[in-house]
Amino acid sequence: MERDWRVRDISDCDLELLPEVFSWPKLCSQSEAVERLAFMGTLEDSTVKDALCKTPRGVHALPLPLRVENIESSALKLPWWPDLDAPNSLLPGLFETGHIFQMINIEQNDRVLLIGPRGNWWTEIILHLGARKIMVLETDNNRREALQKRWGDLRLDIVAKALNCEIEWCGLEYINEGSSDLWDKIMITGGLNTMPSNLLKRMDINGEIWAPIRNNDRSILQKITKEIFGEIKSQQITLWDVDMLERYTENILCGSLVFEGNLIEGNLEESPDLIRDAWFYANKNPTRDRLGPESLLDIIQEVWDSKDILIEKDNMSVKDSIAKDLFKMGHVLQKIGIFRIAAEHHGTSYLLSPSAESACYLGMTYSIDNEDSLAWQRKAIETNPHFGEAWNEIGEILMKRDEVENAINWFREAIASKNYSKRGVAWINLTRAQMELSQDVSAFFSAQRASELFPENKEIEELLFYLSEDLV
Template sequence: MEKDWSVQDGSDCDLNELPLVRTWPSLAPHAEAVERLVLMGAIEDDEIRDVLMRTPRGVHALPLPICEESVHIESSALRMPWWSDVDAPNSLLPGIYETAQVIQMMEIVPGDSVMLVAPRGNWWTEVLMQLGASRLRVVEIDDGRREELQRRWDELRLDIVADAVGCSVEWCGLGEAYEDAPEGGWNRILVTGGLPRVPIGLLMRLSYEGIAVAAIGEETGTVLQTMTRQAEGEFQAHWLAIWNVDMLQDEAAQRLCDMSPLTEIAPLDSIESARSNKLAWIRANDEPTRDRLGPAALLDMIEEVWREVSATTEGEEEDIGLREVLAQDLFRMGNVLQRLGILRVAAEHHGTSYLLSPSPEAACYLGMTFSSEEDGLAWQRKAIETNPNYGGSWNEIGESLLQRGEAERAIKWFRGAINSMNYCERGAAWANLARAHLELGQSTSALFAAQEAASLMPEEEELDELLEQLGEA
């Protein structure tokens, strides 16, 4: 029979037998992240590709108050705050993927007149300008935010760029949104906040064959729709996907949806100066599906990952800082990407998570992304060096050894996993231990391990088959 299973039994496992880390993935620069979306088929328009390559979102976010310039958070799948009160609607910059999808749906043609409602910082304004809009009206409901947007625009000298590319950029509040419209109407309208219903008031300001893109509230959530004006009073709408955006301020949304003339509404209380950039970054990804675009199943999976998966970073609970929060968010996003099979980008999220605040979970999951066994084992070693009590990596090492026919060595690592203090999937290690013993022809030990696994994972059908097989042995 096996040894005393109540004893931590990893002493005969030699970490020095495992390779050292030689490959450390980290988030790529913005341009490379855009290029990958092209290769994955998420960006099909060459002009949009070129524009996104030269308009990084990071310059439009609040400054990131950590020193590492090589972190490249802007190329991650996380949201970035552009306004320090992240509880305010539309205070985050969406990811590159969401941006590319929405902008492609607008089908911008050089020379188009464009109205942008709820601009979310200046990133999308710059993108639309670079795509060739000749006239760009930016409608920001809140006076304080509008003033800040204009200040940052001038600070980045984008007013000079606008002049150079022949784009007239106008800033206005809600009351001025319909004034001095182009003759024949606006060619394109984009609303980045949620609306309770189809915005008839806005649609009537479209030109013939003009396109409006907006997220409309439905039973399933806010659904991204394109609406094309085909004739007087006739529109064609296409439902695309859930875009889980913040709803616009009630009064503003109602007025955009109605046919009545627009008037100014009472401004929101601006608390920009009362909140720090650091707090905005800490809270930017608290709601994991906020501003995400995709089918309901994807958004549900993201919620599940954020709820169930976490990394044990270096900070204590009462002293969690920005580095630890970003590391946690990157680790969770890496898990989402890993489940989607986007392994290279997942590895970069995990690698940057570990760089910011080392955790055994980030190292372990990073190791799982490699096709190279050497690199995978190296990161499992790194995980154990970070926290010897993290059982997941003991199990991963055992699995790797078992797959290459070293069942006897694998058994030692499975025992270490089973007896680890920090491991919530002991059933998997027991099941692997049973397979290792079976590989060696040790049916009694295999039966014992399989029974332990079945007690922890009673719904696992493969274990039922294994127990049946061992019972006949």
């Protein structure tokens, strides 16, 4: 005989019967993260791979007000300048950086003009790729002075000398100087609206300009080449959602203005409060500095905008903010099927600021026959017993293990949870479980509740039709 479908019986929902967490994924070192990119086939150039292994991203970021082990290997962007409103104030991730340098293909003894350096990280990478000369053009005098000081503090001037690479620094005035310098590669890391025509005279024969140029509402990385007879060609490569350069800078690079003086200068001091805010908001705009197909950028934006899962606290600290960003990035990685790295983002997020969300989604990265899939759902419920998704996940795992009767109790607890935006999913799961046990009356009422929450779901309509026929 069927039990009353309305009765909530969770006598079998005993957390003590579930396994405890055995493995705890955490962010790996940068060198290991680079090796993984190579293993996955997204980083095929061995020279770029070696350069990324030699140039730790974290040392070029602003000092972090707390310890987050291996934050440089995460997929998050890191701030190198405290004013995030200024363009190019972030260090892109390893994925974006590796792809860009693979495409640009800097060769031994190349002369490189870098406009809009990303801290000193990309300059150091170019150094290790074998460039003979690097000209770093930073439009803001204060930022340029800070970069030069940091370069010396990290003793990178000694490294450059050992590698026989000449490093120079300049501002916008360089563009209109009568210098005879010609460059093999010109890299611009901020967005433009048109081709930087004023730089064409700075290209050597067979030289290249790599610049993100605006197309509709997003910038596209373009490769501009000068052929042997002076012919200029432009090729669109991929989306790169970068900050637009200041209008004054763009006008000079694109030839519509002549440099008359530096109009771009701030008096920003790297105070603890500004550094804290930079880390707090570094990933607020999720697609900023992201590279890839539009579908990937859309997934990132969708996860950040999602109202289904909110890790919010009163008076959030920097630690809480970074934990939230790590969780969201882990969710993105999950959506595109990179489960191991997703788990490491979730695990580090939980270590920083324990949340049921990070534990629950970490558990989802394991296969159902792995005990950690249940263990992390247990951890989620222990962290916040009102987080319904973890109860539902346990029910789904038990269903897949053919423990249907046991699963029903967990689905009911998910439905009763205070914090569960996807309650309809648990009702659908409960319907299926009850049908498995031939509890058609209970299944019919459960399907009705699911239909109230998902009124346009075709599968639920079919279930209701099927179940109502049996009840006649």
